[in-house]
Amino acid sequence: MEEGAKVAIVQRNPPPDEILNDRTIYVKADLAKSEHIASAVQAVVERLGGLDILVNNAGIMFEKTVEEMTETDWDQIMNINLRAPFLLTKAAMPHLRQRGIASIVNIGSIEGMASNPGHPAYSASKAGIHGFTAAVAVDHGHEGIRCNAIAPGWINSDLSEILHRQHG
Numbered sequence: 466m467e468e469g470a471k472v473a474i475v476q477r478n479p480p481p482d483e484i485l486n487d488r489t490i491y492v493k494a495d496l497a498k499s500e501h502i503a504s505a506v507q508a509v510v511e512r513l514g515g516l517d518i519l520v521n522n523a524g525i526m527f528e529k530t531v532e533e534m535t536e537t538d539w540d541q542i543m544n545i546n547l548r549a550p551f552l553l554t555k556a557a558m559p560h561l562r563q564r565g566i567a568s569i570v571n572i573g574s575i576e577g578m579a580s581n582p583g584h585p586a587y588s589a590s591k592a593g594i595h596g597f598t599a600a601v602a603v604d605h606g607h608e609g610i611r612c613n614a615i616a617p618g619w620i621n622s623d624l625s626e627i628l629h630r631q632h633g
Contacts (some may be wrong), residue, residue, distance in 0.1 A: 519557045519568075528584065529585075534586060574588075576588045
């Protein structure tokens with residue numbers, strides 16, 4: 466933001482008020498619902514006057530082995546961790562293309578290349594993100610749309626605190 470960027474935070478719950486200002490806006494959307502995604506991207510474009518960068522950062526995780534996991538559990542992780550980035554990228558693509566030079570940053574995970582116990586769905590979804598990233602880069606790089614993924618390790622967050630307490 467020091468470079469003059471305007472940022473839209475798209476999520477279910479509003480961020481803390483101190484984050485919002487004339488350069489940072491909030492757009493309410495449930496990224497598990499495809500109908501929310503296209504309208505959220507359109508709202509961002511209208512409110513900010515275009516789209517230069519998309520960061521696909523939504524994600525969920527829980528710990529269950531394959532035997533413990535239900536089909537609903539699997540679908541929930543895939544819907545948020547893999548389907549939402551696909552739909553956000555699809556909705557954003559025409560707007561990114563208009564810019565001539567644009568960027569997509571997908572948040573993968575080191576667990577897309579390895580795993581921790583009880584994370585088969587999470588690891589699969591993040592491996593999918595890394596494959597998706599490569600495919601989008603191949604398909605749209607010639608249009609000036611870069612697509613990269615980062616693969617962070619453990620990040621301190623509300624989610625990591627819950628998991629730490631469970632295993633600490």
